[in-house]
Every structure is written in C-alpha cells, then in structure tokens.
C-alpha cells in the first residue's frame with residue numbers, strides 16, 4: 001500500500017504538488033497519469049523519500065519510506081533508468097544492488113532472466129545499452145528483492161511492442177500475487193490495459209481517481225430522440241436525471257437499457273442510444289487535463 005495524505009510540495013514560490021491524496025492498494029496496478037510537468041515524478045520521489053514534502057505525508061506499507069527497515073527489500077523503484085552507472089555491466093549493477101539490500105546473489109541471474117536480458121547483454125557495460133535494455137535493467141533492479149511494492153516512473157519508455165506486452169504480463173502477475181504497483185506512463189492505451197485503478201493529476205492536483213472501469217464507464221448514456229423535451233420529462237417522472245447536451249440530445253445518469261425502456265413507455269422514437277463505455281482513456285484524459293493543456297499553450 002502507498003498512501004498520499006494531503007501532500008504539498010513547493011519549490012520556492014512554485015507549487016508542484018498541491019494537497020495530493022490518494023492510495024495505491026495491494027493486489028492492484030495503479031496508473032498515475034498527467035500531462036508533462038503535472039507532478040507525477042515529484043509525487044513518486046516524495047513517496048521514495050528522495051524529495052521531502054513541504055506538508056502532508058506519504059507512506060509506503062504504513063510508514064514514511066525512510067523509516068522502513070531496509071526499505072530496498074520492501075519497495076522496488078524505477079525512477080530514472082538513465083541513472084545507472086554507465087561504466088558498470090548490467091550484472092555488476094544488479095550484484096551491487098543485491099549486496100546493498102542483502103539479497104541472495106543467485107537472485108541476480110533469476111532477475112536477469114525475468115527481464116529477458118541475455119548472458120551477453122548482462123556482461124555489456126550500461127553505456128552501451130539501448131534505451132529498452134536500460135529500462136529492463138531498471139525493472140530488474142526494482143524486482144531484485146522481490147518487494148511487496150513497486151514504484152515505476154515511465155517503465156515502458158523505450159520498450160518495443162514485445163517489451164510492452166512483457167511488462168504488462170509481469171505487472172499483472174505481480175499484482176495478482178498481492179503486490180502493489182504504482183506506475184506512471186504517457187501510453188494511455190497501455191494504462192487502460194494494465195491498470196486496475198487510475199489517478200489523474202493536473203497542475204499538482206488530483207483531478208480524478210477511481211477504478212479504470214468506473215472512470216471509463218464515465219458519463220452514463222447519451223440519447224437523441226424525435227422529442228427530447230418529452231423524453232426528458234418521462235425520464236424525470238421515472239426519477240432519472242437527464243441534462244441536455246450542447247450538440248443536441250440528452251446525457252442520462254442510467255444504463256442504455258433503462259433509458260430505452262423509458263422511451264418505449266413514453267412512445268418517443270429514438271435516433272441514438274449510446275453508453276459512455278466507448279469514451280476511452282484518451283478522451284477522458286484530455287477532458288480532465290484540458291485546463292492544464294490550455295495554460296501550457298497560453299504560457
């Protein structure tokens with residue numbers, strides 16, 4: 001479990017995080033989304049004890065990261081894949097990690113295997129790694145101690161399609177065994193596929209959060225009919241709230257089946273009946289972060 005409780009982070013006069021509260025729960029993958037500069041990395045750094053919060057509290061497994069005994073054994077982090085020592089080989093990076101966290105050295109070979117770095121690649125210096133290989137090494141480092149919690153900032157960055165699928169399966173399997181995963185990504189399709197829960201941040205504030213299913217189910221049913229005023233009144237009589245849409249039609253807080261039944265009862269001819277399901281994460285993301293995007297353009 002990772003908890004943010006009213007976390008605010010200021011850099012001088014600039015507020016990077018503004019009262020951020022959310023949880024990433026065990027057995028689930030939580031996708032952390034937001035435009036560039038929204039505060040995702042800052043929040044992850046606060047959770048990892050690398051950046052102190054100005055106010056509020058972030059805890060991992062019930063405690064601030066820095067107070068966990070041997071935190072490296074419980075929490076696997078990938079915050080910047082390019083931060084590995086370029087002069088060391090992949091195997092050396094992991095061996096050092098194993099020594100520092102007191103993990104059995106055999107785990108190094110297991111982890112290399114797990115992330116698909118070959119014997120030859122593991123012996124190559126990190127400066128000669130491709131971006132995708134660095135990501136795999138970073139993920140291997142995070143998994144080394146088989147921790148209960150994973151915090152991954154843009155882990156899919158630089159992975160090829162097979163690598164992205166591999167990572168998805170890895171994270172799903174990890175969560176299925178009870179692990180907690182918090183991951184940020186700009187690959188919305190991927191988040192839609194891998195995340196159980198989604199948290200959206202814009203300008204340092206949480207603008208939406210919930211299960212992926214809830215968030216994508218979004219906004220009820222869109223209906224257009226031959227007589228929207230009569231349909232709206234019939235829906236009102238049935239106790240359902242309906243609001244007129246700017247482009248015509250109504251947005252109803254009910255399933256398409258229920259709206260269809262009310263229309264049939266009221267003998268109103270329907271022209272369109274559509275659930276919010278098809279809205280997609282991309283559309284939701286742009287709706288929720290539109291203010292942030294507009295301000296960026298204006299700035």
Ligand SMILES: Nc1ncnc2c1ncn2[C@@H]1O[C@H](COP(=O)(O)OP(=O)(O)OP(=O)(O)O)[C@@H](O)[C@H]1O
Nearest residue numbers: 011014015016034035036037038039040041042043
């Ligand atoms: N050390 C720092 N000093 C001053 N400002 C900072 C510092 N670190 C981050 N910021 C600012 O805080 C804001 C949030 O940055 P952050 O890196 O958390 O965003 P992000 O959501 O991870 O963005 P991206 O998607 O581009 O990685 C940005 O405006 C950034 O410039």
